[in-house]
Amino acid sequence: MTDRYDPQAFRAGLEEHGWILPTPVKGGYGRGPLFEDVLNRFDALVMRSAEGDGATELTYPPIVARALIEKMGYLDNFPQLIGSVHSFFGKDLQAREMADLARGGERWEHMLDITEVMLLPAACYPIYPNFSGLLPEGGRLITTKNWCYRHEPSDEPTRLQSFRMREFIRLGAPEEVEAWRDSWLERGLALLKGLGLPAAPDVANDPFFGRAGRVMANSQREQRLKFEILVPVISEENPTAICSFNWHQEHFSGKFGIRRSGDRVAHTACLGFGLERVTLALIKTHGFDVQAWPAEVRAQLWPKG
Helix, strand or coil: CCCCCCCCHHHHHHHCCCCCCCCCCCCCCECCCHHHHHHHHHHHHHHHHHHCCCCCCCCCCCCHHHHHHHHCCHHHHCCCHHHHHECCCCCEEEEEEEEHHHHCCCHHHHCEEEEEEEEECCCCCCHHHCEEEECCCCCCEECCCCEEEEECCCCCCCCEEEEEEEEEEEEEEHHHHHHHHHHHHHHHHHHHCCCCCEEEECCCCCCCCHHHHHHHHHHHHHHCEEEEEEECCCCCCCEEEEEEEEEEHHHHHHHHHHEEEEEECEEEECCCCCCHHHHHHHHHHHCCHHHHHHHHHHHHHHHCC
């Protein structure tokens, strides 16, 4: 009998039914038309559920200034995940030499040099520099959707190097930000359970690097600064995080001078729905045949009118 949570069998089923398309890149498979349809319809459902919140939607490219990544402290905390963009700055002779090396099956990347940009690791990162200075009374609420990159090559179908996040970012007074985070933890859980997903919340931590990172992870959990909503997708014992909630306190607002009334440093928090992971959770829970999904789930994702 096949293990219900066998990740290799799940990936094989996704490919067989056209949900995903194989590529040579680990964690970089293609998405079929039905996968994209479900993903976009889930994102639309999230946006409908947030209509009354008054979030301002901002759009950014999936690259970010190298200087911003450095300022964020990403190199200290997550060096194992970075994606640096390099390019060619040479002349004709060097270009021919590089092409000859590639044709001969030799290494050629030493002929590239660093650029000013890196791949975006979190959809919320470009937001904070735009709000340096004094926030309006009541703070701000922003939403954004973007492709993110984290260097975690894997054949496991939920562990992607390139993926999309729908994020909401709250900036304001500590009590406002914490209340918003707690409210959305309940709302997000209700939304996912309403789609028939066996979702459950849990305290979590980010994958901080090294010995110092273990201390930071423990502190993050003890202060309950990060929550995740989990669904069994490739393992029942280790369910997959499909939604996360991070309360940064003054970490980003202090770096970018984001202030509130009385010239006090504001707090920030974000919540993110992993759009590929939610889609995979729906497939795992309801099956490869979308026509056989429960009527109440289909009604939410494909509303009439």
